[in-house]
Amino acid sequence: MNDFFEQVLNFASETTARIGKQLMQDFGQVQASQKADGSLVTQADKWADREIREAIADAFPSHDVLSEEAEHTFYGAEWCWVIDPIDGTTNFTRGIPIWGISMGLLYQGTPVFGYVHFPPINQTFHAFWYGGEKNGAFLNNQPIHTSPDSPSHNHFFCLCARSTSVLQKPFPCKIRMLGVTTYNFVAVASGTTLGGVESTPKIWDIAAVWVILQAAGGVWVSLKDEAVFPLQEGEDYGDRSFPTLTVARPELVPVFQPLVQFLGNKK
Structure with missing residues (x-):
C-alpha cells in the first residue's frame, strides 16, 4: 500500500472511531424528523455529516465531498469522498444496533476505497480496489471473502x-x-x-x-x-x-x- 492510501485508511479509521464514539451516546436517544423522500434524519446525522466534511477539508483540501445531508452534485473532481454519516437512521433512532458510518473515496468518478464502521457491533469493513487490481477486503483488519456455498434453506x-x-x-x-x-x-x-x-x-x-x-x-x-x-x-x-x-x-x-x-x- 502506498503512502497516500495508508493516509486514507488511517484517516477513515480515526474519523469514524471519533464520530462513532459520540453517536453511541446519542444512540436510541434522539428524535427524528421526516425528509421529503420519507426517510428519517436526526440532529446526530447532521452533526456527523458536518464533522466528517470538515475533517476531509482539513486532511484533503483538494478533495470534493458528496453527502446525503449536504452536497448532492458531482462536479468532476479527480478525488471525491461519498459519505453517509449514519446509514440506518431508523435503526439508530429506535435502538436497534445495526447502523454505520460509510465513507467511499472516488478517483475520476469511480470508487477505489471503501470504509464502513458499525459502532454498536464493533465491526469495521474496508477495502481498496485500484490500478485494475482487487487488493483485498477486510473485517476488523482480517481478510474476508464471499461464500462458495450453493443456495439452500439454511442460507x-x-x-x-x-x-x-x-x-x-x-x-x-x-x-x-x-x-x-x-x-x-x-x-x-x-x-x-x-x-x-x-x-x-x-x-x-x-x-x-x-x-x-x-x-x-x-x-x-x-x-x-x-x-x-x-x-x-x-x-x-x-x-x-x-x-x-x-x-x-x-x-x-x-x-x-x-x-x-x-x-x-x-x-
Missing part, C-alpha cells in the same frame, strides 16, 4: 423494506431484513449471506460497499440498464436510486436475478 438472502414483493414466489434461501443498505451488502462480502437486494439505494449508500463487495469476490449487478460508476460531471445524485443485486459469485447471478429483476423497473 440467507437479504431484502430491503421495498423489495418484499419478491416473496410472492418461492425463494431458494431464508430471508433476512437488516434495515441498513451497507450492512446488507457487506454481509455478502463477509460470507454471511449469499446475496442481497436493495430497490432504492442512493449513491452514498453504495459507494463504499461497491469496493468492499467486489474486492471480497462478490458480484454487483445493476437492475437498471445503466452503470452506476463512473459518476457523471454535473449530475445531481440527490434523487437518483440504483436498484442493485449483490451475490457471492458469478454462478449465482442467474439464480437470483430473475427473481428480483422487476425491481429495476419500479419508479
